[in-house]
Amino acid sequence: xxxxxxxxxxxxxxxxxxxxxxxxxxxxxxxxxxxxxxxxxxxxxxxxxxxxxxxxxxxxxxxxxxxxxxxxxxxxxxxxxxxxxxxxxxxxxxxxxxxxxxxxxxxxxxxxxxxxxxxxxxxxxxxxxxxxxxxxxxxxxxx
Numbered sequence: 001x002x003x004x005x006x007x008x009x010x011x012x013x014x015x016x017x018x019x020x021x022x023x024x025x026x027x028x029x030x031x032x033x034x035x036x037x038x039x040x041x042x043x044x045x046x047x048x049x050x051x052x053x054x055x056x057x058x059x060x061x062x063x064x065x066x067x068x069x070x071x072x073x074x075x076x077x078x079x080x081x082x083x084x085x086x087x088x089x090x091x092x093x094x095x096x097x098x099x100x101x102x103x104x105x106x107x108x109x110x111x112x113x114x115x116x117x118x119x120x121x122x123x124x125x126x127x128x129x130x131x132x133x134x135x136x137x138x139x140x141x142x143x
Contacts, residue, residue: 001039001040001043001044001046001047002047003047003050005043005047006043006044006047006048006051007081007082007085009029009032009033009044010025010029010078010079010081010082011081011082012032013025013028013029013032014028014079014081015028019079020076020079020080020103020105021076021079021103021104021105021106021107022075022076022079022105022107022108023107025079025105025107025108026079026105026107026108026110026111027107029044029108029111029115030111030114030115030118033111033112033115034114034115034118034119036115038116038119038120041112041115041116041119042112042116042126044111044112044115045112045126045128046128046129048078048108048109048111048112048128049128049129049130049132050129050130051078051085052071052074052075052078052108052109052132053128053130053131053132053133053136053137054130054137054140055085055089056074056077056078056085056088056089056095057074057130057134057135057136057137057140057141058092058137058140058141059140059141060092060095061074061088061092061095061099062134062135062141065099067133067134067135069102069104070134071106071109071132071134072104072105072106072109073095073098073099073102073103073104075104075105075106075108075109076098076103076104076105077095077098078105078108079105079108109132112124112126113126
């Protein structure tokens with residue numbers, strides 16, 4: 001899955017009403033992915049890790065959030081769609097409303113795992129290219 005397909009899938013599954021914590025987005029994505037080839041699920045997981053675990057794992061977004069809060073807040077930025085994500089990359093101040101209001105989209109993190117289990121019937125012991133651990137993007141945290 002390429003970057004454009006990743007963002008299009010998120011856009012296609014986003015509800016029309018406000019859903020800042022992805023409570024409606026995550027099940028819609030899971031359903032769509034579960035009806036797709038397994039390669040789409042793994043591709044989605046890789047693109048999600050790139051956006052969430054690498055691109056947004058930078059000190060200018062870290063604030064004073066715990067590692068979990070920082071991760072879930074970054075997930076909310078991704079769940080908000082490509083325009084918001086790219087806006088945050090261009091202007092770190094655009095991350096502030098997500099961090100200060102503690103908007104968390106934790107459910108987005110488990111979307112590929114749930115789709116994988118629905119397709120295979122097994123738990124997914126996945127490893128993506130980028131670590132899910134906050135502050136693992138050493139370039140993003142360099143002085």
